[in-house]
Structure formats: structure tokens, C-alpha cells
Amino acid sequence: MLNKTGVPSLSLIKTKFPEQNKLFKAKAITECYEEIPCNPCSTSCPFEAITIGEDINKLPVVDFDKCTGCGICVYSCPGLAIFTVALKKEKAIFKIPYELLPYPKVDETWKAVNRDGLVIGEAIIKKVILKPKQDRTLLVEVEVDKNLLYDFITIKE
Amino acid sequence: MIFKDLVIIGGGPAGLSAAKIAAEAGVSCLIIERDPFLGGQLIKQTHMFFGSEKQYAKTRGLDIAKILIDDCLKHQDLIEIMTSTTVVGLYKDKVITTLHDDTYNKIKAKSIIVSTGASERFFAFENNDLPGVYGAGAVQTLMNVYGVKPADKVIMVGSGNIGLIVSYQLHQAGVKVLKVIEAASNIGGYKVHASKIRRIGIPIETRKTIKRAIGKDKVEQVEIVSLDDDWNIVDNSSEIIDVDAVCISVGLIPQRNLLSMIDIKTKFIKELGGIVPIINEDHQTSDKDVYVCGDVSGVEEASSAIVEGYYTGLIAARNLGKEHQDFKTLNIDYKNQLLNLRSGPFGKKTLKGLEIMKEDANVK
Amino acid sequence: MRIKEHPILTFPEKKKIWFTFNGQKVFGFSGDTIAAALHALGVMTLSHSLEMKRPRGFYCAIGNCASCNMIVDGIPNVRTCVVSLKEGMVVKTQTNKGDLNDI
Numbered sequence: 001m002l003n004k005t006g007v008p009s010l011s012l013i014k015t016k017f018p019e020q021n022k023l024f025k026a027k028a029i030t031e032c033y034e035e036i037p038c039n040p041c042s043t044s045c046p047f048e049a050i051t052i053g054e055d056i057n058k059l060p061v062v063d064f065d066k067c068t069g070c071g072i073c074v075y076s077c078p079g080l081a082i083f084t085v086a087l088k089k090e091k092a093i094f095k096i097p098y099e100l101l102p103y104p105k106v107d108e109t110w111k112a113v114n115r116d117g118l119v120i121g122e123a124i125i126k127k128v129i130l131k132p133k134q135d136r137t138l139l140v141e142v143e144v145d146k147n148l149l150y151d152f153i154t155i156k157e
Numbered sequence: 158m159i160f161k162d163l164v165i166i167g168g169g170p171a172g173l174s175a176a177k178i179a180a181e182a183g184v185s186c187l188i189i190e191r192d193p194f195l196g197g198q199l200i201k202q203t204h205m206f207f208g209s210e211k212q213y214a215k216t217r218g219l220d221i222a223k224i225l226i227d228d229c230l231k232h233q234d235l236i237e238i239m240t241s242t243t244v245v246g247l248y249k250d251k252v253i254t255t256l257h258d259d260t261y262n263k264i265k266a267k268s269i270i271v272s273t274g275a276s277e278r279f280f281a282f283e284n285n286d287l288p289g290v291y292g293a294g295a296v297q298t299l300m301n302v303y304g305v306k307p308a309d310k311v312i313m314v315g316s317g318n319i320g321l322i323v324s325y326q327l328h329q330a331g332v333k334v335l336k337v338i339e340a341a342s343n344i345g346g347y348k349v350h351a352s353k354i355r356r357i358g359i360p361i362e363t364r365k366t367i368k369r370a371i372g373k374d375k376v377e378q379v380e381i382v383s384l385d386d387d388w389n390i391v392d393n394s395s396e397i398i399d400v401d402a403v404c405i406s407v408g409l410i411p412q413r414n415l416l417s418m419i420d421i422k423t424k425f426i427k428e429l430g431g432i433v434p435i436i437n438e439d440h441q442t443s444d445k446d447v448y449v450c451g452d453v454s455g456v457e458e459a460s461s462a463i464v465e466g467y468y469t470g471l472i473a474a475r476n477l478g479k480e481h482q483d484f485k486t487l488n489i490d491y492k493n494q495l496l497n498l499r500s501g502p503f504g505k506k507t508l509k510g511l512e513i514m515k516e517d518a519n520v521k
Numbered sequence: 522m523r524i525k526e527h528p529i530l531t532f533p534e535k536k537k538i539w540f541t542f543n544g545q546k547v548f549g550f551s552g553d554t555i556a557a558a559l560h561a562l563g564v565m566t567l568s569h570s571l572e573m574k575r576p577r578g579f580y581c582a583i584g585n586c587a588s589c590n591m592i593v594d595g596i597p598n599v600r601t602c603v604v605s606l607k608e609g610m611v612v613k614t615q616t617n618k619g620d621l622n623d624i
Contacts, residue, residue: 037504306523
């Protein structure tokens with residue numbers, strides 16, 4: 001699937017998630033399935049929660065006990081392949097990278113989109129963060145239905 | 158005639174890096190660049206780069222260009238820069254003829270580093286010469302350097318990193334990318350790039366190719382067909398799509414024309430992108446005073462071109478009698494960086510190509 | 522067509538540069554190459570093939586391919602994708618391989 005369409009399978013996606021009971025706080029999900037020479041997620045993490053090691057081709061490994069869900073890796077990943085997610089009651093709160101216009105605004109309702117680019121529900125914009133250190137990659141906090149946990153990936157106006 | 162110790166032909170990532178290190182070692186150099194500005198193809202890369210901190214990972218390509226240019230400007234006493242200047246002749250006695258506006262000039266160098274990069278590969282299909290059939294890199298130049306929207310509706314042919322990245326950048330510029338087609342059975346580029354464009358609604362379809370472009374004075378439609386596993390066209394698979402541009406991203410070819418003028422030994426190594434100069438470990442060609450680095454010596458990512466540039470600048474300076482004060486440390490560091498960049502699955506091809514080259518590299 | 526808004530890049534307004542294209546007075550902006558300015562004006566045909574006289578647009582935009590060769594200020598075979606636009610330039614579509622006697 002991934003090699004032919006760019007869409008990872010559900011079972012592959014799940015390998016990157018911790019147990020759901022760990023998601024009471026936000027955790028980084030590194031959707032990096034292929035060895036490429038790249039390590040900013042690891043070097044940018046202030047909590048040493050993401051390990052790649054000497055060989056920068058290795059896949060990142062997240063220590064979910066150390067990960068605070070701060071989101072620094074989300075805008076540091078050159079592949080825009082990292083997001084954070086937390087479960088709050090019936091909702092999943094995601095922090096995603098975003099580099100398209102127009103920018104979303106807080107309290108707007110956008111479309112929730114899956115890895116196939118299809119609309120799968122609604123996403124309520126909770127926070128829109130753009131600091132100089134993010135270098136033009138927006139960090140958008142959105143709230144979607146909990147049952148979209150493994151499907152949601154981005155937003156569309 | 159101008160006399161120079163080291164002339165660097167091509168002011169892209171490899172050339173700029175080479176100049177910086179050579180100048181640090183005390184060599185006076187001249188960078189000759191055909192474009193009106195330095196930076197090569199980095200100046201149109203709006204995405205963050207991979208690699209590690211040493212190759213400026215997570216910095217956007219256009220900002221890496223600024224860093225490399227600034228590094229050179231810090232050595233203004235030693236680095237001379239000629240832009241909008243094309244090298245039109247290279248001679249065995251290290252004389253370089255250049256053209257700037259209407260003026261020809263002659264430069265005599267002790268050593269030359271050729272860092273001319275690569276050009277976009279083209280391929281055969283009916284009406285491939287219609288205006289509107291563009292190299293993907295050309296489209297990137299138009300929109301990211303000049304701010305000109307290349308088209309409204311495009312199809313991307315080829316799913317290597319350039320095809321995937323440019324598709325994303327077209328979308329950012331407000332251009333509709335209808336789909337990315339790939340003749341091979343798998344996506345060629347990094348999957349993170351593929352996923353990034355798939356989620357914004359751009360389909361990637363493997364085992365498909367373009368059969369022809371349709372239009373009178375410009376591209377109006379394309380015919381797409383499916384391929385079977387033996388690369389034959391599948392019956393009744395034809396699909397006609399309305400587009401106003403076709404972007405071709407089917408790979409790069411090392412730009413070695415200048416090297417042919419001085420009979421540098423070359424070899425066809427498909428893993429490195431085609432015909433490449435044969436070089437030794439020191440990046441010396443069959444003429445020991447002519448070095449190459451970056452894509453001209455084998456097509457790779459820009460991160461590798463930067464490190465190759467540093468390495469070649471270091472060696473060329475030493476051979477000119479100016480050993481860098483940190484020569485030993487840097488020498489090992491650059492080699493390790495290159496090895497690290499090439500040690501994953503994507504680097505296998507380059508490593509294989511370099512192995513093949515070693516068989517011929519008795520040119521020391 | 523010019524890009525006005527972009528999530529990563531900014532394109533501040535630049536000085537207008539007037540030039541002539543096939544006898545018509547048109548303008549681009551400072552910093553443009555000839556080919557970029559023409560493309561922004563919607564001009565896609567820059568030259569013609571030598572035998573069949575088929576229209577040719579640009580292909581590589583970085584001075585490699587010669588598909589954008591035009592006659593600029595009377596000089597044929599100018600790679601318009603790497604030559605900066607200048608005030609008052611006279612640009613013409615090229616239909617032959619370029620002849621010194623034409624200059």
C-alpha cells in the first residue's frame with residue numbers, strides 16, 4: 001500500500017501508536033516507515049524522548065514515558081510526518097503541522113481528512129500556533145471524534 | 158588573462174561549500190556561475206531538508222543557500238564571484254573561457270573544481286515538444302524563484318523525490334495537481350513525501366505512463382495508459398485528461414559537458430545517473446588538477462553535494478599547498494558524514510555506483 | 522499569472538520593467554528573466570523547431586536545454602530563461618536557427 005499509493009495500512013499505522021491508556025496526555029506519533037537519512041525529530045526533542053542514534057537512517061523510536069507531547073518535533077520534521085494526539089473523553093486532540101493557505105482560525109470548523117485525502121468528519125480548530133522558531137510551519141491543534149484516532153491526519157477548509 | 162589558484166565552475170551547494178573550505182585553508186578562489194545569482198537549485202527548494210544538523214537538516218533549501226552564500230561572503234578577500242557568467246570553453250592547460258554579456262574572458266587556473274550539477278532527463282512520447290511540457294524543476298523555478306504561476310491544472314510524470322516535492326509545492330502555489338503517475342510498480346521517492354501529497358488529495362498511480370500530449374500550440378490534454386509488469390500498455394486502459402501543463406520528473410543527468418572538452422575519462426554508471434567522470438577517493442578526475450563534486454559526479458540529494466563540496470575544497474586546497482588547519486579532523490568528519498548519508502536503503506544505489514567506479518579509478 | 526499569496530514565500534511588489542515582445546509593448550518586473558516575464562504574460566511559445574517549425578516553450582528554465590532561445594536586441598539564440606529582463610529590451614520569437622547576417 002504505502003509503496004504504491006503513499007497511504008500506510010491501518011496495521012502499520014498502529015505500530016506507531018502507544019496503548020490507548022497512555023494517550024490521556026499528548027504523545028508524538030512518528031509516521032516514519034522508511035529508512036531515510038534524517039534525524040531532526042531526535043535532535044530537536046528537549047526531553048530525549050525520540051531516539052535515532054548514530055546511524056541517521058534508522059527509524060525514530062519514541063519513549064512515550066518521556067514524551068510530553070510538546071509538539072516541537074511536529075514542526076521540526078522535514079517530512080511533516082509527525083503529529084501528537086491525546087484522548088479527552090469522546091474526543092481526540094491532535095496537533096498537526098500545516099503549510100497551506102488559507103490558515104485556519106480558532107473555533108472554525110474544518111473538514112477532518114484521512115491519509116487518502118478523503119473527508120471523514122469534522123475538525124474543530126482549537127489553537128493555531130506560529131512562532132518564528134517554527135519557520136513557517138503552522139502547528140494546528142484540532143479536536144475530532146475519538147473514533148477517528150487512527151484515521152485522521154490533516155484538515156481541509 | 159586572469160590568473161587564479163582555484164576556479165570553481167558552478168555556484169550551487171557543492172561549489173559554494175568547496176569555496177568556503179578552500180578559502181578557510183587560505184586558497185584564493187573564483188566561483189563562476191551561469192545564473193544571475195548563487196545557490197544553484199537550492200534557491201527554489203521551499204521545503205525543509207533531511208539529513209542531520211551538519212547538513213543543515215530541517216532548514217528550508219532556500220535558507221541553506223543563504224547560509225552557504227554568507228559563508229563565502231565572509232571570505233571576500235579570497236573568494237571572487239562571477240555571476241551571469243557562462244563557461245564556454247575548458248582547455249587542457251587549465252585555461253577557461255567565459256562569456257559575460259557580450260564579453261569573452263580568459264582565466265588560467267592552477268586547479269579547477271567542476272560542480273556543474275545535473276540537468277533534467279527527458280523522455281519520448283508523442284508531442285513531447287509542445288509548449289506546456291515542462292521539466293518539474295523548471296516549474297519549481299518559475300513559481301518559487303520568480304513567483305509566476307506555471308499553470309492551473311497539471312499532471313506530474315514521475316514519482317521520485319523531485320516529482321513528489323514539486324507536486325506539493327504546486328499545491329502550495331495554488332495549482333491543481335490532478336495526479337502523479339509512475340511507470341514503475343512502486344513510488345520512487347521518500348514515502349513521507351508521498352504521504353504528504355496523498356493526504357492533500359493528490360493521487361499517486363503506479364504502473365501508468367503518458368502516451369501522448371494533445372494540443373495545437375500548447376498542451377490541452379494528455380493520454381495516460383496503464384502498463385503491465387512487462388511494461389506493455391494494457392488494452393483499453395487509455396484515459397484522456399484535460400491539463401494545461403505536463404511536468405516531467407524522470408530523473409537527472411550529470412552535467413559533464415565541460416569535462417568532455419578536456420577528455421576527462423568517463424564511464425556509464427547507471428546508479429550514479431548516467432555518464433560520470435571517473436574519480437578517485439580525492440574526487441580527482443583523470444586530470445589530477447581537475448576535481449568534481451556534487452551531482453556532476455553522481456546524482457544524489459543536495460545534502461551529499463554540500464558535504465562532497467566541503468571535502469573536495471579541503472583536498473584541492475591541500476594539493477595546492479594550503480593544508481586546512483583542521484585538515485585531519487575535517488577529512489574524517491566529511492567521509493563519515495557521506496557514509497552516514499548513504500548508509501540507508503536510498504544510499505545503496507550510490508554506494509554501488511561508487512564501487513563500480515573504483516574498478517576504473519586508477520588515476521591517482 | 523503571478524503568485525500573490527504563498528505559505529512559505531513572499532513576493533513583494535517590484536519595479537515594472539517595460540520591454541517589447543514581437544512589437545508589442547509589455548512589462549515584467551525587476552528580477553524576472555525574460556522567459557519568466559513572458560510566461561507571466563501568458564506567452565508560451567518562445568521559439569520554433571528548425572525543420573517543422575513546431576512551437577517550442579521553455580523546458581528546463583536553468584539554461585541547459587535551448588528550448589527558450591529567442592532573438593533579444595537583435596541577437597539570436599539568447600537563452601531567455603537565464604537572461605535578466607532589462608528596460609527597453611526588444612524580444613522576438615525565433616523561427617530559425619539564428620543567423621549572424623540577421624544581426
